[in-house]
Amino acid sequence: MTAAAVLVTLTACSAGADGSTGTAAGDEPVTLVVWESLEGRKDFIEQAGEAFQEEHPNVTVKYQNVELGDALGQIALDGPAGVGPDVFAGPSNTTGDLVTGGHILAVENPDALTSALVDGAVQSVMYDDIMYGVPVTVDTFALFYNKEFVTEPPTTWEDVKAFAAGFNDANPGKYGFVINPSAYYAAPFAFSAPDNLLFGPDGTDVDTPNTNSPATVAGMEEFAGLREILPVPAADLDAASVDSIFEGGEAALHITGSWNIPVFEDAGLDFGVTTLPAMPGSDEPSGAFVNSRTMYVSAYTEHPTEAQEFAAFLATPEMQELAFEVTGSVPSIDIPVESEATAGLIAQASHSFATPSIPPMTQFWTAMDAAVQNIWNGADVQTELDTATDVISGS
Numbered sequence: 001m002t003a004a005a006v007l008v009t010l011t012a013c014s015a016g017a018d019g020s021t022g023t024a025a026g027d028e029p030v031t032l033v034v035w036e037s038l039e040g041r042k043d044f045i046e047q048a049g050e051a052f053q054e055e056h057p058n059v060t061v062k063y064q065n066v067e068l069g070d071a072l073g074q075i076a077l078d079g080p081a082g083v084g085p086d087v088f089a090g091p092s093n094t095t096g097d098l099v100t101g102g103h104i105l106a107v108e109n110p111d112a113l114t115s116a117l118v119d120g121a122v123q124s125v126m127y128d129d130i131m132y133g134v135p136v137t138v139d140t141f142a143l144f145y146n147k148e149f150v151t152e153p154p155t156t157w158e159d160v161k162a163f164a165a166g167f168n169d170a171n172p173g174k175y176g177f178v179i180n181p182s183a184y185y186a187a188p189f190a191f192s193a194p195d196n197l198l199f200g201p202d203g204t205d206v207d208t209p210n211t212n213s214p215a216t217v218a219g220m221e222e223f224a225g226l227r228e229i230l231p232v233p234a235a236d237l238d239a240a241s242v243d244s245i246f247e248g249g250e251a252a253l254h255i256t257g258s259w260n261i262p263v264f265e266d267a268g269l270d271f272g273v274t275t276l277p278a279m280p281g282s283d284e285p286s287g288a289f290v291n292s293r294t295m296y297v298s299a300y301t302e303h304p305t306e307a308q309e310f311a312a313f314l315a316t317p318e319m320q321e322l323a324f325e326v327t328g329s330v331p332s333i334d335i336p337v338e339s340e341a342t343a344g345l346i347a348q349a350s351h352s353f354a355t356p357s358i359p360p361m362t363q364f365w366t367a368m369d370a371a372v373q374n375i376w377n378g379a380d381v382q383t384e385l386d387t388a389t390d391v392i393s394g395s
């Protein structure tokens with residue numbers, strides 16, 4: 001299968017008129033420090049760095065482990081101190097904070113990228129109509145199922161509850177369904193296109209967070225109903241724990257993303273991936289947050305030309321294919337993808353909505369994570385969402 005349903009072809013961004021890339025900034029030795037996560041991504045960056053050096057013999061790429069979720073806080077400390085990276089990976093929803101903090105440079109020659117990459121991925125790295133990063137994967141989540149227990153995955157949340165209730169009764173010590181109760185994974189219940197999206201239809205309306213709208217309250221009441229089939233406190237359902245349960249063959253259904261494909265494959269798990277179940281009254285898969293793993297060029301780099309070229313290099317067809325082979329990530333361009341699991345995520349992406357990247361997202365994650373966990377533990381839905389909205393709005 002290919003990603004053609006949601007992606008379009010990207011031409012090599014750094015190629016010259018003759019098709020070669022060459023060494024843009026002379027022959028002086030340059031070392032580029034690149035921050036990326038460890039799981040799977042280390043091997044990819046190291047191999048991509050070797051390939052880049054073949055085209056740019058004067059450039060050495062040095063990998064350093066900084067996890068994706070830690071990049072925003074770490075660049076604010078290490079960048080001004082002169083010990084930060086030249087290029088670093090971060091989730092696209094941190095773009096606004098990175099721009100307003102003065103930590104990243106705008107993309108050079110963005111036209112080749114903006115006309116070729118997935119629209120949602122491009123929009124996620126735009127700030128004041130300027131592109132501030134190179135999206136290199138499309139990240140969303142979907143319904144993973146263990147084929148030992150599930151032949152036909154459920155297509156509605158009511159079906160999920162019915163299946164899991166029966167499974168739990170028949171399989172003591174195992175789980176019919178597991179989920180990490182957090183703002184990220186609760187999004188299919190809290191938000192929906194086109195009228196109830198986070199921060200409005202474009203994700204930029206700070207006055208309309210939609211975090212306590214009637215539709216969000218109703219959706220989160222549906223979410224709270226999942227506790228019937230997973231009667232476990234939120235504190236015991238952190239992402240690492242539920243991932244481990246599914247990886248160990250102890251759960252039939254799980255909500256997670258592409259980052260876990262190589263983990264589950266290495267564990268020898270026979271699993272499939274399909275679109276999220278539909279909400280009551282709908283026959284369409286629920287939407288999910290979709291964002292991009294983005295390569296940002298640090299504003300503190302002493303090698304901006306080489307850093308920009310390396311970031312763009314990671315979005316070329318050859319590097320996208322390498323990333324898929326090494327990490328199982330969903331490519332941001334149209335390349336052949338012979339993976340049932342990745343195909344399921346691609347299908348989900350067409351039903352999903354871009355994660356906003358404006359600065360209030362920092363408050364959103366903190367406030368909504370607390371609200372979702374409290375709701376899971378039995379707190380009043382309206383009260384928790386009102387409290388979260390006050391924090392997000394600065395009230």
